[in-house]
Amino acid sequence: MLVSDELRIPIVNEVDIVEARRGGRALAAELGFGLSDQALIATAISELARNILQYARTGELIINVAHNGTRKGIDVVAVDQGPGIADPDRAMQDGYSTGAGLGLGLPGTRRIMDEFQLETGIGRGTRVAVKKWVA
Amino acid sequence: MSARILKQGDILIGSIHAALPDADILRFQTELAERVGKHRSRAVIVDVSGLDVIDSFTARTLQDITRTVRLKGAEAVVVGIQPAVAFAMVQLGLFLDGVRTALDLDDGLELVRDGLLDRHARVG
Numbered sequence: 001m002l003v004s005d006e007l008r009i010p011i012v013n014e015v016d017i018v019e020a021r022r023g024g025r026a027l028a029a030e031l032g033f034g035l036s037d038q039a040l041i042a043t044a045i046s047e048l049a050r051n052i053l054q055y056a057r058t059g060e061l062i063i064n065v066a067h068n069g070t071r072k073g074i075d076v077v078a079v080d081q082g083p084g085i086a087d088p089d090r091a092m093q094d095g096y097s098t099g100a101g102l103g104l105g106l107p108g109t110r111r112i113m114d115e116f117q118l119e120t121g122i123g124r125g126t127r128v129a130v131k132k133w134v135a
Numbered sequence: 136m137s138a139r140i141l142k143q144g145d146i147l148i149g150s151i152h153a154a155l156p157d158a159d160i161l162r163f164q165t166e167l168a169e170r171v172g173k174h175r176s177r178a179v180i181v182d183v184s185g186l187d188v189i190d191s192f193t194a195r196t197l198q199d200i201t202r203t204v205r206l207k208g209a210e211a212v213v214v215g216i217q218p219a220v221a222f223a224m225v226q227l228g229l230f231l232d233g234v235r236t237a238l239d240l241d242d243g244l245e246l247v248r249d250g251l252l253d254r255h256a257r258v259g
Contacts (some may be wrong), residue, residue, distance in 0.1 A: 012157065013155045014157040016155045017153050017156070017157070018155075021154065021188055022154070025187070033241075036219045036221045036222050036223070038219070039187065039188060039219035039220050039223040040215075040222070040223045040224065040226060041200065042223075043188050043189075043190050043223045043224075043226075043227055046188055046190035046192075047190055047191060047227070050190065050191070050192060068256070077235055092226055105191060106227075108191070108226070108227035108228050109227075111226055111228070112225065112226045112227055114225065117215045
């Protein structure tokens with residue numbers, strides 16, 4: 001895969017989680033992230049994909065190379081047209097979950113990535129954009 | 136499926152060799168519980184050294200395996216968490232509460248054989 005390639009992975013069933021993780025990790029390795037960061041990125045992708053399946057049923061993960069001057073990084077966007085999050089502030093608290101999860105997905109993902117952006121609203125779906133820069 | 140369960144005396148060793156889809160992890164959990172009963176196993180060692188990610192779902196399943204096995208009268212030890220995976224788990228906030236862990240299969244077997252689990256694993 002070329003580093004410039006955009007990776008779009010439809011998230012429709014749980015097998016796609018594994019696929020998204022694998023794609024994200026491969027790109028992270030190619031960008032020069034170390035093993036620890038690769039594991040962090042793969043874990044974040046896993047949580048984002050899982051959130052889609054659990055709350056919106058279907059959605060998409062878009063993985064790209066991020067640029068900032070000479071810095072490179074990985075850019076992961078998770079989008080869905082699901083019900084949206086009623087209380088985003090609360091969804092960002094550790095241990096809060098309206099589903100069957102451990103409630104670590106979003107706050108955990110924010111912790112392990114360098115940049116985190118959440119756009120959501122009832123009936124508007126959810127878009128989570130995260131970035132991590134190569135150290 | 137990239138998971139295998141081996142019987143070694145009164146110990147069961149379940150190994151996950153590669154990232155598994157959720158349904159396969161759940162099947163692995165069910166089969167472990169069934170075989171603990173069938174073989175009257177005293178302990179179960181779950182080797183996760185083949186996993187390059189342990190996310191919240193996998194972590195919860197490992198906790199569930201521990202609890203299920205314990206309800207069947209055996210003890211469980213999770214072994215082989217890769218260093219990078221452990222680091223990511225801590226960052227994410229996954230601590231595997233109630234799950235006994237050991238460095239690798241050898242250490243896990245030693246724990247089981249020395250009967251150390253019975254004394255230390257009372258959690259959760």
